[in-house]
Amino acid sequence: MKVLKFGGTSVANAQNIILVKNIVANSVSDKNIVVVSALGGITDLLLKAADLAAIQNDTYKSFVKEIEDRHLQTIKELIPIASQSRILSKVKSELNTLETLLEGAFLIGEITPKLSDKIVSYGELLSSYIIGEFFLGEGLDVVHKDSRELIKTKVINGKTAVDFASTNALCQDFISKVPQKFIIMAGFIASAENGDSTTLGRGGSDYTAAIVAAAINAELLEIWTDVSGMYTANPKLVKQAKAIPHISYEEAMELSHFGAKVLYPPTIQPVLSKGISIQIKNTFDPDNPGTIITKNKNEKGKTVRGITHVENIALLSLEGAGMVGIPGISKRFFEVLFQSNISVVLITQASSEHSICVGISADDVGEAEQAVNAAFEYEMSSGKINPVVVEKDLAIIALVGDNMKSHQGLSGKMFSTLGKNNVNIRAIAQGASERNISAVINKDDVKKALNALHEEFFEENIKQLNLFVMGVGNVGGKFLNQIYKQKKYLKDNLKLNPRVIGISNSRTMIFDEDGISLKNWDSLLATGEKADKSKFFETVNKLNYRNSIFVDNTASDEVSNTYGSYLRNSISVVTCNKIACSSNYSNYLELKELAREYNAPFLFETNVGAGLPIIDTLKHLIASGDKVQKIQAVLSGSLNFVFNNFNDKTTFYDVVKQAQEEGYTEPDPKIDLSGIDVMRKILILARESGNQLEIEDIQNNSFLPQESLDTTNNDDFFDSLKKHESSFQTLYQKAVGNDSKLKYVAQFEDGKASVGLQQIPKGHDFYNLEGSDNIVLFYTERYPNQPMIIKGAGAGAEVTASGIFADIIRIGNF
CATH class of the missing domain: 3.40.1160.10 (Acetylglutamate kinase-like)
Incomplete structure (x- = not known):
């Protein structure tokens, strides 16, 4: 039957x-x-x-x-x-x-x-x-x-x-x-x-x-419903959730008690003692085997069998010095709730007996608060016990599994995963059976918590990275293309699954909670809603995805000012925009501190040297106890390109125009040629070396005529270059006469920094620097005479995009 x-x-x-x-x-x-x-x-x-x-x-x-x-x-x-x-x-x-x-x-x-x-x-x-x-x-x-x-x-x-x-x-x-x-x-x-x-x-x-x-x-x-069994998590909230083929009565009871809606908790009681199997099946997919529920046969199976949650929870806390060592306080507290017909779903009590905290349905919290305050009115009026404290808008999230018993590290793994995603835990409960580990969290964090825990315990350690990309011009477009091409490699080899959830340029923006198709992102973006930086941030914050990363591919001051908002909401920031890290030292320091406080990496490797590992190498030197004594560098790929191609057979104007067209300079080439860009870079390196420095402290020995520096648009700037061609030719001829090459050099030593055009003689490390390459010489306590040298392509959309990509991977590996 x-x-x-x-x-x-x-x-x-x-x-x-x-x-x-x-x-x-x-x-x-x-x-x-x-x-x-x-x-x-x-x-x-x-x-x-x-x-x-x-x-x-x-x-x-x-x-x-x-x-x-x-x-x-x-x-x-x-x-x-x-x-x-x-x-x-x-x-x-x-x-x-x-x-x-x-x-x-x-x-x-x-x-x-x-x-x-x-x-x-x-x-x-x-x-x-x-x-x-x-x-x-x-x-x-x-x-x-x-x-x-x-x-x-x-x-x-x-x-x-x-x-x-x-x-x-x-x-x-x-x-x-x-x-x-x-x-x-x-x-x-x-x-x-x-x-x-x-x-x-x-x-x-x-x-x-x-x-x-x-x-x-x-x-x-047989329980026939609209899903194919009990799942490792709610499939409506966790897209990667899988049906559990076999589960024990006890595990099923725990999951159903904590919100698995395919089964009503008391259902199992009558059949449990009889050993009658229960099968959960899908009316709309009858051939699917679903889930079979029997006595525990998972002796050597997975430790965690499912992750579930209960919404609409409130915490009720009673505390006070007058509770310590006084028999009967707990009895009175729970008796009041019982008499009010209020069910307690979670209990936690400090070993000092100074406080008792229970989780109840948020629908009962008003009645519970009133009843408890009335029951302890005398103790509260005499100051022995504080008025009951109520916390609302909470939920319980729980790990369930028979084999969790005595398995070391599960609690730590659970809480570490939640902590990395800035999910604040308000209370914790774990039964003596160790079949369930429960935590009370903010209800707005439920989806993020479920997905993060499911990824940790069920998805073969494949980590999902949710990217929100602002700026998809030359660099940003190359970056999206690299993500698209490398997606399979990242998943197979690095166990990373990057998804681009939001994209914005200066005109439009789009979001897709399941991930934007990178095959045709440009056509999708063209039909998006009007771009709005504030709304973009609000949407990212509201989605509240785990492992969220804001990627700034712009050169916008306005965008750089939003980094703090992202970091405060535990959203990592990756940027090639140098403005934030070269702004006021206090702002630079605040961003670094926010990243640490909210466990949200702030990475800007491409601020110096595009895709070269300059900042990362410097960080490792400092972290290992080394100290920087001097930095010498050619940090502008665009200026190196310009002076490598400028000679008496070309004009300075033509070479700069070529550099702009090929993407070596900023959209406004004066930023590069005036030295501002290099000043920002050496400032960032000085700060990352542990020095407090402002951009005004850097000496800028500009080679541009004042008229060029005073221009306010590109057309006037290029006209000024034509006008002063003779002065540029003079610079070139002097260098040739001294058997040298022109290089724009940045230097930091003894707390002072400077940038400027220099004549580099034969035999110098900078002399044979070709194309748009960058080079950095780190003289440190460990490298006092022969510096550590980092050299390679330091400009161009492709290498800059790869540097951003590398920062994304760094975050994935945290």
């Missing part, structure tokens, strides 16, 4: 009920008890109608009309016209009785628990009758049985509970004698000893099925 239970989504409409019929008809068991819920959404409509009637709001009638329409439409779609009359008449009669009950509640202006049970029971009564008649019409060997005749309840300690002795006897007697292969029953509903309708609570259809399965010693209980 087998029991099959179909939930509200499985019987939501005629189309779904046909799927249910096909599943039932294909059962090979000799006898099948089919338990059905109300049509999807009907129970909620009944409750709303009852609540409105109780406050004498006659709009309850519109809900009654909707309930009637749903059932009548289902009959018309399922039952042949010739057979509809009798069934419609029966259903309309039941609906008339329902309307009479609601009218009674409306007239007296209240609704009793007894009346509420009677009203709500109509959902299952009507659905089971209609489905039974449909099965009969389809030729199935079926009988419909009113569940109230089999499931009996009694009142224990003021609460309705199943009378198992009576229920088991009635189920065994009826089912053993009925000849039909299929028995249709309504879930959720039962009856008291006097025959009054009672209910088994929300989710009670699962419970009905389990009660019957245990009573008749069924071989299997």
